[in-house]
Amino acid sequence: MSDNEPGWRLHEGRLLLYGDWTLAHYARLHAGIASLMVPEIRSLDGSQLNRLDTAGAGLLWQRLGEQLLVLLNNASGLGDGQLALLLAVAEGMNGRESSSSLKAHWSDGLARLGEYVLSAWLQGRMLLGFTGLTLSTGLSLLFHPRQWRITALVVQMHQCGLNAVPIVALLTFLVGAVVAFLGATVLANFGATIYTVDLVAYSFLREFGVLLTAILLAGRTASAFTAQLGSMKVNQELDALRAQGLDPIALLVLPRVLALLLTLPLLTFIAMLSGLLGGAVVGLLSLDISPAQYLAIVQEVPVRHLLIGLGKAPLFALLIALIGCLEGFKVSGSARSVGEHTTSSVVQSIFVVILLDAIAALFLMEMGW
Template sequence: MNIASTDLLQLDSSSAVPSLRIAGAWTLHNYARLEQQLASLALPIAPSQAIDLQQLEALDTAGAALLVKLLGNSRSRQLSEQLDVLPAARRALLATVSAALEQIPGAAPPAKQHGLNLWLEQLGRGMEGFGQQLLALLGFIGLILATLARTLLQPSRWRVTALFAQVQQTGLNAAPIVALLTFLVGAVVAFLGATVLSRFGASIYTVMLVAFSFLREFGVLLTAILLAGRTASAFTAQIGSMKANEEIDAIRTLGLNPIELLVLPRVLALLISLPLLTFVAMLSGIFGGALVCTLTLDISPALFLSILHDVPLKHFLVGMAKAPLFAFLIAAIGCLEGFKVSGSAASVGAHTTSSVVQSIFVVILLDAAAALFCMEMGW
């Protein structure tokens, strides 16, 4: 008798029809040996291959799974139905394992990815993420408004000290950089206006250009962008650090409301600071333009003020009306991103960056929408 392999899996070629003899204990203890032997065979074996199970000593679930892998599902079911091949317990085990393995779907071949498909997939994921962030922001805004309405009726719960501290940080400390930036931008706008309008002999209209641009757009827009980078990032870093150190959980454990304790003072402080800083930005930008007009266009300060007096008040009101809306959204986005921090320093940095990007994007988007709306309304 010619026998190949080991005592667990034998190929008997002595007879006219070579048979594969299953012997020994097909159990978890011998699982590694059985896998090595099966690796050298083409699985499953051919349906015409003769099988001898008379010397099978033991069979458990692990061995039955390998036996199904060797024989195939259809042949394993056939063996489990033959009463004279295996004992009843082993036939039942083999049938159960074969049925369970049939329900496991095979691995689908990887789909070919094309450049257009990948781009569309990334676009879809981006739109899905944008929608989720928008829903989260709307829900957080609703939570802020509900908490604010509930707190306004209870003066004992007002956080006056925290409010004035945040006003100092977000408003008073930001005034110098806002004034300097808008002064320089006002000077640049006046230079550009003088350069272009002088070709048409209309240099005097540089005053109107500076006034219109800063009263309607540049004053509030530059201030909001500055605070989006300066204040929204600070809000996210502060609340995110507290979240990472589990201080937010401690606040909830003490029975306090984190929205009332941390978010409302920051939102209200920015609602106070941004309109005031917008007014400072308007004055600084117009002053920068007036200085350039005086030095380069021979427009005296008295003449500059006389022309400025003719600018309609509605331009100032349109610019100031945007400030509270921008302030509320910047504060809400900064605080929301802080609450999203997962607990690591990398998460704090990622959400801080995200809060700045989102705040600037929302500010510019709403400013463009407001400009189109006011233009259509004739304001």
């Protein structure tokens, strides 16, 4: 065996390097170092190491990884040049791997962002197409009264509207009281607590009344639509309807859309009254504002704010109903899919409602309305 022949020995946790760890012996070193038991190494001995270049140092880093930096802290027998070369290679390779992992992290993030954008685009196109299909079906049935599903419409109005009155009224009453409390706390510093009435009136007539109602129905009604239609698809009831020559859009979607279009404005009006009532209770108990005085101030609010709030309701109702029904039709045929699309319908409905409300608020502010 030549003195320059490279190799290593591991004895009682001590790794002994010998020979020439250079590029000329790279292939042999690469094949032999694969059997090195890294977890057993506790110290490094280079007393019999003749020559070392970047190829040999790179091999040690590939096998030992970051442990090489730990071993170099108490290594023995290495010359100053060899120790400096190993440190430089180890630090350089460690920095390059960190940079590579960072680049991979950023590339993965960009890939996920692209997937989300593409998914949102496809969902928007699908929703637009479903909206057109629903409207065209509704127009085709408009002049055929015998095909109207009055019973189904009344049932859906009862479920979507009447059953939702208690929760809508209670929630908006509490939010109205909270807004009044906050307004009174801030305005008291300026001696203008009387303007708490205007704060509650403007906020509920323009924004909170319709927004809170739409969010509640997005969580309550959109999820119900998705679960109902998804369960029907899982049980192959939709296929049975088509086999009988019945249109699921006319039979299932239109009654739900029309029911929400009719009930959401009414629920919005109830929410406005409940919010104003909550502010009135706070004004009476904490601000010494009598109900007559409170009502007189509310009557001075321009009626256009009421119309703006009510005008948003049909648009929100249409989108909530369409998203709920569309997600129901997208169920693939399992209980897990029903749950996933139900969650998706709620998230999409709330997101769309808040987004459109923000856009409408900016537009109306720029128009001076």
